[in-house]
Structure formats: structure tokens, C-alpha cells
Amino acid sequence: MSRLSSLLSKLPQFKEARMVASGYGLWVNWSGDLNPSIIQTFQDYGGLHLATERGQALWFFFSTDVFLALARLEIWGKFNRLPVFAQVFSAKLLFSSKREINLSVDTVLAAQTAIVPDEFEVWVHPRAREDGKGLPGLTFEEHKPYTGLASAEWSLLHADSRLPYQSSLGWYGVLKPLGNPLEKGFQAGWREFFKEVEQAFQRLKIKFMLFENYVFFQVDNLRTLRLWCKEYLHLIGSLKEEAPERYWPCVQALVDRKGLNFNNELHKKVRLDWDQLVPDFPHMSYRNAYLLGEGFEVHDTRFNADSSSVDDWCNINLTLSDSDTIGILPVDISNRLVAGAHNYCFYCGLRTHEPAACPTRHFEDLDTSIWNKVAAMDFETINTGFRTIDAALQGDVHEGVKTVLGREGLDNVLLRAVFSVTDTFQLRMMRRMWLARGKEYPKGVDELAPKDDNPIWGTLNTMLAGELIPAEKELQQVVIRFPRDFRSRTINGFIAMERGDLIRAQQLWKEGESFSTSPLLQAYHVFLQGRNLEIQGRFQQASNMYKQVLRLCPQWLEALYRQAVCQVKMGFADQAMGFLLGLIDKDPHMFNRVLLDPEMERGHIQILSALNVPWTETEAKAGQMRDGLEKLRLDIATWFPEEHPFAEQALARISRLLQLAQVKNFVPFMGLLQGRERLDRDMQMRINQEARDLKQKFKYYLDRLAYIRDEAAWFPFPGILIEFNKQYNMCAANLNWALKTHFQVAETFKRAQKMAEVEEERLKLLETRLRFLRVVRDATLFMLIMGKTFFWLELAFMLLTLIGLPLTIYYGQTIMADWATDLVVKQKWQIQKGLILILSVLALGVAALRTAVVFEKVREKLFRKARGLG
DSSP states (O other): OEEHHHHHHTSOOOSOOSEEEEEEEEEEEESSSOOHHHHHHHHHTTEEEEEEETTEEEEEESSTHHHHHHHHHHHHHHHSOOOEEEEEEEEEEEEOTTOOEEEEOOHHHHTOEEOOOSSOEEEEOHHHHHHHTTSTTEEEEEOOOOTTSOSSOOEEEEEOTTSOOOOOOOEEEEEEEOSOTTSHHHHHHHHHHHHHHHHHHHHHTOEEEEETTEEEEEEOSHHHHHHHHHHHHHHHHHHHHHOGGGOOOEEEEEEEOTTOOSSTTHHHHSOOOGGGSOSSSOEEEHHHHHHTOTTEEEEEOOSSSOOOSTTSEEEEEEOTTTSOOOOOOOOOOOHHHHOOSSOOOTTTOOSSSOGGGOGGGGOOSOOTTHHHHHHTOOHHHHHHHHHHHHHHTSSOHHHHHHHHHTSOSHHHHHHHHHHHTTGGGSHHHHHHHHHBOOSSTTHHHHSBOOOOOOTHHHHHHHHHTTOHHHHHHHHHHHHHHSTTOHHHHHHHHHHHHHTTOHHHHHHHHHHHHHHOSSHHHHHHHHHHHHHHHHHTTOHHHHHHHHHHHHHHOTTOTHHHHHHHHHHHHHTOHHHHHHHHHHHHHHOTHHHHHHHHOGGGGGGHHHHHHHHHHHHHHHHHHHHHHHHHHHHHHHHHHHHSOTTSHHHHHHHHHHHHHHHHTTSOSHHHHHHHHHHHHHHHHHHHHHHHHHHHHHHHHHHHHHHHHHHHHHHHTTOSOGGGOHHHHHHHHHHHHHHHHHHHSOOOSHHHHHHHHHHHHHHHHHHHHHHHHHHHHHHHHHHHHHHHHHHHHHHHHHHHHHHHHHHHHHHHHHHHHHTTOHHHHHHHHHHHHHHHHHHHHHHHHHHHHHHHHHHHHHHHHHHHHHHHHHHHHO
């Protein structure tokens, strides 16, 4: 026995429904195997399959085509045995914000049980029966319900077998190529692409006609609609990859043909802004999109703040199971924030207000840290913030924005980030440009001069107060006093823009460009002119202006970004991705900027799909890097000791990188990848540098050791050098090993580091001992030199005494110096002993003095002679 409640319990449960559609529930029960033609019939007539269990299934139909499908099966069942129970009742289909589907059914109906009959039977609830009575060929026979069915006046459906019971479903399609029809590129590209589309039409036998580059075609049934959507999306994907020269971006809309005629006025009767449609993806109502069934993904368009009806517009793409598409990033910007009736605001790019009411007019300065704050958010955090913003904007959008900006929190950061996407065109950038000292970007914007006493600042305050006419009058006086001051033209251009006079604004900014005193200021005014053209829809001219900005300031990446935005607004989102991916390589923050840019609305799906490629690759690499950081920590420990300065610095960097890896955002992931690469590079450079330093250090140690050896070789008592020689030999062996070894292996490198410390201490010890050895050696040598000198002096003095004393006696007698003769004769031995003592002391003193004077010279002479002999 089957239970309807069992099927209903399998459907997703949610508290709040985003959309509600009234229609018909179809509960089907069978025994054995269900004939596949039954399922195919339900699908062809617009049935939406909700749930299946063994022996039962639940379907939903948006229209009375459910009776037509059952009528065909009822006729077929008369000639073929179909043990099937079918029940039709009124129901409501509920859609959650995540596109989950549930069915709202009366409690009494949900509690039903059913028994499968021997033949095909269709039971119709009285409320549903009233809708089916108007269909020709159908009759409803009231019948007492079986046990288990709800208590109601049920009827059995019977169909006249003479009628065809064709489905009422049918659609008209409009295909419009993007671009300027007068350009050669458009003509060649569209011609080649139309040939491919024409072949698809012929294969599917779809009628079409071409009028003024619009292609109109008609789809007669749901099966053909499915085939066409798959064929077209496969065609787009294959041409982009295999033959991009035959691809041309086109927008496509599919509408119900009820109430419309198939003619060349069809595109005018479809209530769509063709300039806002996303190319490549067919647009249709939610009702028709869900009828396509499995194999398709349904995506919101963001032309309206709310999609509360199944008749609102959406677009479709193939799912991963049916194609090689890569999916999209899960980022949902607040619909109420990006939707609006106005044109894109000059200042912020939103469509909820005019430029004169833009909140950014009162922002004082650039928020240089905002993108770092966004980089700390993952996708779920961003979506949560936008849901908070969306809730705050449910009433008056302008007041809601004020509320969000006036409080702290996630929603405040995200809203300020959205406003910072276009800060180049806002008045806070104008203030900074008025004070800029430099000539290049970005350095010139960072170097600001103090405010001067020019009355232009008062005019700015008048403008900010909303008094545009008084501000213009004040400017007239300012121009008279300062005729060549570019600032009066700059602010006057903003005033003209806010008043809607875009032609005058363009002229004023052109004058401001001519009066600018640096390339930076010239580029800024060209930027404003490009933005002015951009909001007018003159995207090609705006792109040319942004190219001129790059010629003046090549580092101003905003100009490249604006070119990409213009491409997206024209519908060439795929072509714009070349600009965007290049910018993301230069500045990872551009990734988040693209995600939050409200002016990327037209290419939202393509951009999120394209960004999914670098995101997926970066996420995978970041995961590998995250796992590799722990290994790197161990590698550092194998190369360097813990107390090594580089090891301490590297471990701190690894900790910071691991913190980055915890945030699922492109910028931290790129910071992780780049940080890991820099760390690997720095580590290898440090190893190479330390290896070179170690080689030099060991060479220096070897020179010191050689000096110690040479000095110690002169020690006159080698018997007491046993311990000294042992330390010397160990040091020599280690130094020889180090000089012959390459330090590109962690174990060897770390051993060499420790060895350098050990040998440094050993050399200090040897040098300390060498100083004692040198003292002993030098003292011995000094004594030898002094002894030699003393010996010769003593010998000379002795000879002088032996010769001088007799001569003194002789000459004393000659000159008749009796006193001298008597003194010498009587005191001869005493005088001789005295002279010897005096002369010995004199010899010793002279020897010591002479040795002290010539010691260094004699020692070096002896060493050189010894080395030369050696």
C-alpha cells in the first residue's frame, strides 16, 4: 500500500518560500515496472517530477495540460493493460531561496493511501475537476472513493478517443547578436556563427526567420525546447574551445507563444531590456526553466530586486553531468542592492539612486584597508553579509543604506567595499587629487600637500550640501581669480554631471585635463571623461579613454579594469576575462573586487564561471601548500638549529601562512602560495649564502691554523706540546673535511654549522696556548741574543782591561804621575776587580738594550731565513 505522505517527506523542508506557483499535483501508483512512455508523456506535457519511491511517484503541473496528458494515457490504457492509479488535486509548488522545491498539499490529502487497480484509473479532486471541465473531450464521472482516499466527491477521468489532446505548450525564441552591425568584426563573426545556428535549426527542424540581425524561431513542444537548449549550449561551449573564430556572443530569450504572433515585431513585444541580457545563456521564465528537467541549472537574473513569481525571468546552463562546464562560484550579491530603475550611478555604479543622492559624496577619504578586510572573508561569510544588507534594504533603499553605513559589522564592510570598487570616480578621490604632489600613480596619490586657502574648498562644501546653483555661482568668482586652476573645472564637471548635463561635464573635464600640471592629473581627468562616456553607454569610446589613461600612467590598473567592465556591459564577458585574469595575476585583490562589482551584473554568470577556474586551482594548490608547510617546518629544523636567526624568522612566517590558509578566500590563498614560494626561495638563498660563508669561514680558520702551526714550530721544547698537537691535528682534520665537502645536504650543512662553532672555540684555545708558547719562545730567543751580545761585550771589556791597565801604569810613570803609579801598584787588584765588575754590568746593560732594539728585526730575519731554507 502506497502513502502520499511518504513521498512528501522526501521533499526538502524550508521555512520561507521565495516563490509560490499554483497548479496541480499528480500522484501516480503502479505495480510491477512502470511503462517508460508514461514518464515521457508527463514530461512532454510539462510535468515536473518531484519524488519517486518504489511503486509511486509525485509530479506537479503548472497548467491543465495534466488532464491532456492523462487523457492520452487513458485512451492508450483502453488498448494496453496499465495497472496504474493516478490522482489529480490542486496544490502549490514552493521554491526556497536556494531553489529547493516542496509541494504544499492539504493535510487530508497528504494522509491518503492507495491500492493499485488492474486498469488505468485517474481520480480527480473536485477543485481540480472544475478547471478540467472546460477542456473538450473530457468527462468526469463521480465515483465513490476507495478505502484510503480522502473524503471528497472524487471523479474518474474519461477521454474521447477521437480527439488528439495536443499539449498547449509552445514557445517563440529571439536571438540577438551583440556588437555594432557596422563593424567588420561583427559582420564576419556573426555571419560565421549564424551558419552554425542555422545548421542546428535544420537538424531540429525548427522554423526561423532573420530580420535586421534578429533571429526569430518557434519551438512547438517541450521535447524540442530541451533539445534546442542543449544543442545551443553545447554549440557555444564547443565553438569557444575548438573554433573561437566562428563564435559570436548573442543574447537569447524564449517566451510562451500565447498571445504573441510569429513576426518581425516579436522582439519589441517581449518585455525585456535586451542590453541587460547575459549572452550565451537562454533566458526564459522560471516556470519554463524548471520544465526542462534534469540536465539544466537555473540561474537568477538580477534585473529585479525580487523574483517572487515563476513568470519572472531567469537563465539556464547545462549542469556538470551533461557537459564539461565547470560550475560557478557560490557568491550571491544582494538583489535589492544592485537592482533599480535608474541608470548606473556615476559615483558608485548602483542603480538605486541618482548621483546627487549617492552616499559616497560624503565619504571623506579613501578606505585603503577595505580590501584587506574583505580578504578575511570566505564565500559563506560574504553571502551572509549580503543577506543582512538585503534585509536592511527591504523598505526604503536609501534609508537602508544609511542604516548599514551607520553601524559596525560585516554588512558595513561589504557595503563599503562595493562603494570602493569605483572610488576613482568619487569626490573623495577628487579631494586627494587636489592635494597630490607626485606625477605617477600610485605614489603621487600617497604624497599629499597641505590644504591651501583657495576658496574652491568652500565651493566643495556648498556642492556637498546639495546647493548646485550657488556652487556654480561661487565657481564663477573662483575662475576669475584663478583662471588656470584645474580644480574649478573638475568640480564644475561634477556639478554638471549631477544636474544631468553630461555634455558640459565632458567639456569641463577636457579643460581640466589641459590645465593639469602633471601626467597624474591629466590621467585623472581622462578617467572622468571615460566614466562619463561609460554611463552613457558609449563603451567603445570609453575604452579608448581608459587606454589613454594607461599611456599617461602605465601603473594605474584601474584603467585596465574599466576596459573589462565596458566589455562586460557590452555583453562580451568572455573577452573581458582576459583583462580580469591578467589583473588578478598582478593584484589578487582584484578577484574580490570583481565578485562585488555591481556593474558586472550582465556577465555575472560567465564571470563567476571563469573565476571558478583560478579559484579551484588556487584552492587545490593552497591545500597542498598547507600540508607542505608542516614538512617545511621539519625541513628547517634539519637545516638550522632552533636558535638560528633564520630558523626563528622562518617558523614565525610559517605560523602566519598557516593562519592565512584558514580563510577560504582567493587573496589569502594567493598570499599563502606566494609566501610559501618566497619562503622556499629565501631558505635556499640563505642556505647558499651560509654555505659560502662557511667555506670562507673555514678557509679563514685554516689560515689561522697555519699561522698557529708556523708559530708553534719555533717552540724550543717540543716534548711538552703533546696536548697542543692533539688539538691542532683534530682541528686540521675537520677543516680539511669541511673544505672538501659540499653543503647542499641538510645533515652535512648542519654538521658544518656546529663544526664551525666547535673549531672557532678550538682555535681560540690554540691561540691562547700559542701566546704562552710565544712568550717562552721569545724569552728564550731574547736571552740567547742578549747572551751572545753580552759575551762579546764582556770579552771586549776584558781585553780592554788587560791592555788598558798596563798602559795606564806606563804612561803614568812617563808623565811622572807618582800618585797614579803608586795607586796602580798598590791597588792593582782592587782596581782590576772593580773595572771588571763595572764593565760586566755595562756589558749586560748594553746587551739588554741592544737586544731590545734589534729583537724583532733579528727574530723576523731568523724566521725568514728558516722558512727560506725549509
